[in-house]
Amino acid sequence: MTVPRYLTGDGAGIEEFLSKFDVFLFDCDGVLWSGDHLFPGTVETLDLLRSKGKQVVFVTNNSTKSRADYKKKLETLGIPATTEEIFSSSYSASIYISRILTLPPTKRKVFVLGETGIEQELRSENVPFIGGTDPAFRRDITPQDYKLIAAGDESLLDPEVGVVLVGLDFHLNYLKLALAYHYIRRGAVFLATNIDSTLPNSGTLFPGAGSMSAPLILMVGKEPVSLGKPNQAMMDAIEGKFRFDRSRACMVGDRANTDIRFGLEGKLGGTLGVLTGVSSKEEFVDGPIRPAAYLDKLSDLLQGAK
Amino acid sequence: MTVPRYLTGDGAGIEEFLSKFDVFLFDCDGVLWSGDHLFPGTVETLDLLRSKGKQVVFVTNNSTKSRADYKKKLETLGIPATTEEIFSSSYSASIYISRILTLPPTKRKVFVLGETGIEQELRSENVPFIGGTDPAFRRDITPQDYKLIAAGDESLLDPEVGVVLVGLDFHLNYLKLALAYHYIRRGAVFLATNIDSTLPNSGTLFPGAGSMSAPLILMVGKEPVSLGKPNQAMMDAIEGKFRFDRSRACMVGDRANTDIRFGLEGKLGGTLGVLTGVSSKEEFVDGPIRPAAYLDKLSDLLQGAK
Incomplete structure (x- = not known):
C-alpha cells in the first residue's frame, strides 16, 4: 500500500x-x-x-435534519452554504425511494422511524409516509394493539406501506418497533438512513441511527440497505x-x-x-x-x- | 447421534x-x-x-412478571402452583446479582431497563435499583441531559450503579438507552434477563428482551451475560x-x-x-x-x- x-x-x-x-x-x-x-x-x-x-x-x-435545517446549522456556525451544496442521509434515502426503488403502485407508502429531517426530505420527493413525528405513534402499546396487529388490522397496519425507513428517532418506543417489525415481516423493504451505532454530542457519544435498526435486525434476521456513508x-x-x-x-x-x-x-x-x-x-x-x-x-x- | x-x-x-x-x-x-x-x-x-x-x-x-405474578397467571389458566415452583429470568437475574456477582460496596445499585417483575425480584433479594418503572425516566431526552450525561453529573448518572440489567421494557426510550450505554461505558456489568429476540403474543410475535439489549450490544461492542434459557x-x-x-x-x-x-x-x-x-x-x-x-x-x- x-x-x-x-x-x-x-x-x-x-x-x-x-x-x-x-x-x-x-x-x-x-x-x-x-x-x-x-x-x-x-x-x-x-x-x-x-x-x-x-x-x-x-x-x-445526520438524518434528523433536512438539508434546509443543515444549511441553518452551517450558517449558525458561520459557514455560508446553499441547500444545493448539502447532501444528507435523509435526502439520500428519499432519492433512493423515489427514483431507484421500484415499488408497486399500491405499496408506495413509507413507515418512518425518525425525526422531521426525514419527513421534510420525503415530502421534497413527493414520497407518502406515516409514522415519523406523528404524535399518534408516541404512546404506549395497549392489549388491544397486540390483537389488532396480530389480525393485520388496517387501523394499525396500513396496507399501502411498502418501505420501512429507519433513521435516528429520539422518540423510539415499543409500539413503533412492533409496527416496523410487522411491516417488514409483511414484505416491506427495510431501509436505514445510516447505521452509525453512536452519535457525537457534547463531547461524548449517544445512541445513533444504527441503534434504532439493531432491534429490527435481530428480530427479522436481515440487515437494512443503508443510504449513508x-x-x-x-x-x-x-x-x-x-x-x-x-x-x-x-x-x-x-x-x-x-x-x-x-x-x-x-x-x-x-x-x-x-x-x-x-x-x-x-x-x-x-x-x-x-x-x-x-x-x-x-x-x-x-x-x-x- | x-x-x-x-x-x-x-x-x-x-x-x-x-x-x-x-x-x-x-x-x-x-x-x-x-x-x-x-x-x-x-x-x-x-x-x-x-x-x-x-x-x-x-x-x-418472561422477565416482565415476578414469580408472584406468574403464579397468578398459572392460576388464571387453571394450573395450581406455588411461588416456590416458579423460576423466572428476572428471579434468576436477581439471584445472580445478589449471590454470585461480587460488587464493590459502593457499586451495588442496578440500573434497570424493564418492568415491575424485575423490580419485585430485585426487592426480594434486597438489591437496590433505579430506573425500571420510575416515571422520572419515561420522558424525552433534553439538550440539558446531553450536557449533564457528558459531564457525568450525579443527577443523571448515579455513581453507585455497578450493574445494568436489561429485560423486556415496554417503555423503552432514548433517554434510558443513553443512560444504560453511559453506565456500561463507565464500567457497569452488562446483564440481560434473557436475549429472546421476540415475544409471542396473540398468535404472533412482538419485540422481546433481546431487542432491548441489541442497541446496547451494538454501541458497546460486547454481549451481556444472559440469565435466561x-x-x-x-x-x-x-x-x-x-x-x-x-x-x-x-x-x-x-x-x-x-x-x-x-x-x-x-x-x-x-x-x-x-x-x-x-x-x-x-x-x-x-x-x-x-x-x-x-x-x-x-x-x-x-x-x-x-
Missing part, C-alpha cells in the same frame, strides 16, 4: 493536489468543526476552493444529483473507516484525511484504509494559495 | 422414563398452554407427577435453589434450540420434547439438538399411569 502524502507545509504539493479535482465532498463534524466549535480557517478554506471554481458538497449522515448507495445518489466525474472528485474526512473508505470504494480520484477528528496520523499512515493525502488540519490548504 | 424415543402410546416406556427422574423442569408456553389456551390434560399430568412425588418447576424467560447461568441458579441431582432431572420443552439445548448443556439426566409448540417432529428426530424422548403432547404422559 502506498504511503499517504503529508501536505501540511508543502505549498507546491497542495497546489498540485487541488488542481486534480473539480469537486470536494466534505464530511463535516471533525473536519469543518467539532461539536459547536468552528475550526479557525474553515470559512477561508471553503472560500478558496470556491474561488478556484471547485464544487463543494457537505455530506452528512460509507455505503455506496449514498455515493450513487450524490453522483446522480451532481453528475460529476468521479476521477475529478475528492472525499475529505477525519475517519479512515467511514469517510476515506467511502471515497476509496466510490473510486473517487482522491481522498484527503485531516487530523482534527477521530483517526490518528498512525491510522492514516499505517492503517488498512489510507487516504491519498493528509493534513494536520483542513485550513492548512491555505498554505498552498497563490 | 441417538434417535429420540417416541413415547406417545408406549405405556411401559412412559413408566420407565418417569421413574428415572425426581425433578421436572417445564418450559410453559407451547408445553402447558399456548397463548391463553390451556392444553387439555395439562392439570391432570402435573397432578400425576406430583402424586408420584416429583418436584415440578416452571421455568420462564438456554444460558447455563440460569441452570446454575435453579440448581442453587432446588439443590437437585442433575442426573435425576428432566427438562421438558417445545423448542430444540432453547429448551432441549438448555437441558443437554446443563447435563440433566433427561430431556423431553413435545410437539405442541415451535419444534417439529423432524427437528427432534433429525435435527442437531435432540431430546432423549418426545411426545405428541404433554398429556400423553397420562397413558403411562397405572
Whole structure:
C-alpha cells in the first residue's frame, strides 16, 4: 500500500493536489468543526476552493435534519452554504425511494422511524409516509394493539406501506418497533438512513441511527440497505444529483473507516484525511484504509494559495 | 447421534422414563398452554407427577412478571402452583446479582431497563435499583441531559450503579438507552434477563428482551451475560435453589434450540420434547439438538399411569 502524502507545509504539493479535482465532498463534524466549535480557517478554506471554481458538497449522515435545517446549522456556525451544496442521509434515502426503488403502485407508502429531517426530505420527493413525528405513534402499546396487529388490522397496519425507513428517532418506543417489525415481516423493504451505532454530542457519544435498526435486525434476521456513508448507495445518489466525474472528485474526512473508505470504494480520484477528528496520523499512515493525502488540519490548504 | 424415543402410546416406556427422574423442569408456553389456551390434560399430568412425588418447576424467560405474578397467571389458566415452583429470568437475574456477582460496596445499585417483575425480584433479594418503572425516566431526552450525561453529573448518572440489567421494557426510550450505554461505558456489568429476540403474543410475535439489549450490544461492542434459557447461568441458579441431582432431572420443552439445548448443556439426566409448540417432529428426530424422548403432547404422559 502506498504511503499517504503529508501536505501540511508543502505549498507546491497542495497546489498540485487541488488542481486534480473539480469537486470536494466534505464530511463535516471533525473536519469543518467539532461539536459547536468552528475550526479557525474553515470559512477561508471553503472560500478558496470556491474561488478556484471547485464544487463543494457537505455530506452528512445526520438524518434528523433536512438539508434546509443543515444549511441553518452551517450558517449558525458561520459557514455560508446553499441547500444545493448539502447532501444528507435523509435526502439520500428519499432519492433512493423515489427514483431507484421500484415499488408497486399500491405499496408506495413509507413507515418512518425518525425525526422531521426525514419527513421534510420525503415530502421534497413527493414520497407518502406515516409514522415519523406523528404524535399518534408516541404512546404506549395497549392489549388491544397486540390483537389488532396480530389480525393485520388496517387501523394499525396500513396496507399501502411498502418501505420501512429507519433513521435516528429520539422518540423510539415499543409500539413503533412492533409496527416496523410487522411491516417488514409483511414484505416491506427495510431501509436505514445510516447505521452509525453512536452519535457525537457534547463531547461524548449517544445512541445513533444504527441503534434504532439493531432491534429490527435481530428480530427479522436481515440487515437494512443503508443510504449513508460509507455505503455506496449514498455515493450513487450524490453522483446522480451532481453528475460529476468521479476521477475529478475528492472525499475529505477525519475517519479512515467511514469517510476515506467511502471515497476509496466510490473510486473517487482522491481522498484527503485531516487530523482534527477521530483517526490518528498512525491510522492514516499505517492503517488498512489510507487516504491519498493528509493534513494536520483542513485550513492548512491555505498554505498552498497563490 | 441417538434417535429420540417416541413415547406417545408406549405405556411401559412412559413408566420407565418417569421413574428415572425426581425433578421436572417445564418450559410453559407451547408445553402447558399456548397463548391463553390451556392444553387439555395439562392439570391432570402435573397432578400425576406430583402424586408420584416429583418436584415440578416452571421455568420462564418472561422477565416482565415476578414469580408472584406468574403464579397468578398459572392460576388464571387453571394450573395450581406455588411461588416456590416458579423460576423466572428476572428471579434468576436477581439471584445472580445478589449471590454470585461480587460488587464493590459502593457499586451495588442496578440500573434497570424493564418492568415491575424485575423490580419485585430485585426487592426480594434486597438489591437496590433505579430506573425500571420510575416515571422520572419515561420522558424525552433534553439538550440539558446531553450536557449533564457528558459531564457525568450525579443527577443523571448515579455513581453507585455497578450493574445494568436489561429485560423486556415496554417503555423503552432514548433517554434510558443513553443512560444504560453511559453506565456500561463507565464500567457497569452488562446483564440481560434473557436475549429472546421476540415475544409471542396473540398468535404472533412482538419485540422481546433481546431487542432491548441489541442497541446496547451494538454501541458497546460486547454481549451481556444472559440469565435466561438456554444460558447455563440460569441452570446454575435453579440448581442453587432446588439443590437437585442433575442426573435425576428432566427438562421438558417445545423448542430444540432453547429448551432441549438448555437441558443437554446443563447435563440433566433427561430431556423431553413435545410437539405442541415451535419444534417439529423432524427437528427432534433429525435435527442437531435432540431430546432423549418426545411426545405428541404433554398429556400423553397420562397413558403411562397405572
